[in-house]
Amino acid sequence: MRELTYYAAVSLDGYIAGPDGEFDAFLVEGDHMTAIAERFADTLPTAFAASLGVTQDRALFDTVLLGWNTYAVGLPALPSPYSHLRQLVFTHRAPDPVDGVEFTDRDPVAVVRELKERPGSGIWLCGGGALAASLVHEIDRLVIKANPVLLGRGIPLFGASDYSPARFARTSATAFASGVTLLEYRRVP
Numbered sequence: 001m002r003e004l005t006y007y008a009a010v011s012l013d014g015y016i017a018g019p020d021g022e023f024d025a026f027l028v029e030g031d032h033m034t035a036i037a038e039r040f041a042d043t044l045p046t047a048f049a050a051s052l053g054v055t056q057d058r059a060l061f062d063t064v065l066l067g068w069n070t071y072a073v074g075l076p077a078l079p080s081p082y083s084h085l086r087q088l089v090f091t092h093r094a095p096d097p098v099d100g101v102e103f104t105d106r107d108p109v110a111v112v113r114e115l116k117e118r119p120g121s122g123i124w125l126c127g128g129g130a131l132a133a134s135l136v137h138e139i140d141r142l143v144i145k146a147n148p149v150l151l152g153r154g155i156p157l158f159g160a161s162d163y164s165p166a167r168f169a170r171t172s173a174t175a176f177a178s179g180v181t182l183l184e185y186r187r188v189p
């Protein structure tokens with residue numbers, strides 16, 4: 001069955017962005033960048049990957065899930081940021097249609113369960129914290145880019161929710177000279 005992977009950059013105090021969505025504190029230079037870009041090439045915006053000459057073969061992910069706030073970060077410049085993937089954006093509003101982007105107000109859990117039953121490679125939960133909170137019990141793998149910064153305030157990895165505890169086993173930990181640590185976990189059934 002296909003798996004849902006939440007892949008995100010996180011501060012040491014558990015935030016994926018500052019209070020106004022800023023993420024400039026996260027390290028975008030250093031040895032982690034090349035390694036992560038190669039391994040997680042499918043998560044690069046399509047145009048950015050092309051500019052780097054990086055091939056995106058969809059072997060890791062062929063679908064991305066975004067909450068509206070995460071999607072809106074790229075507007076208006078990038079209305080279809082991951083056009084190499086199937087893009088599903090969760091929102092209750094009715095945006096103008098965008099080629100290659102599916103807007104939906106369906107229950108994310110039901111959508112993910114359907115996606116998991118279909119053939120294909122992985123499903124990438126891009127975020128943000130609000131969408132992740134509603135999908136907590138559907139997440140099979142967590143890939144955390146732990147950045148050596150404290151934000152103090154901001155948008156948490158999982159937004160406000162009363163989800164019950166979930167256990168994950170660490171499958172890999174890669175420490176980079178930059179100070180970023182790539183942590184990978186798999187759900188414990």
Ligand SMILES: NC(=O)c1ccc[n+]([C@@H]2O[C@H](COP(=O)([O-])OP(=O)(O)OC[C@H]3O[C@@H](n4cnc5c(N)ncnc54)[C@H](OP(=O)(O)O)[C@@H]3O)[C@@H](O)[C@H]2O)c1
Nearest residue numbers: 008009016021067068069070090091092127128129130131
């Ligand atoms: N560090 C990282 O790797 C990383 C990754 C992803 C995002 N981010 C950051 O995270 C921030 C956004 O996170 P966030 O927690 O504020 O928001 P979010 O999860 O991206 O989006 C929340 C919005 O998504 C829609 N939504 C969520 N659950 C839904 C559901 N069950 N059904 C229908 N629509 C649903 C709603 O949109 P409507 O209000 O339109 O209904 C909701 O207001 C941004 O600043 C982004 O840059 C960081």
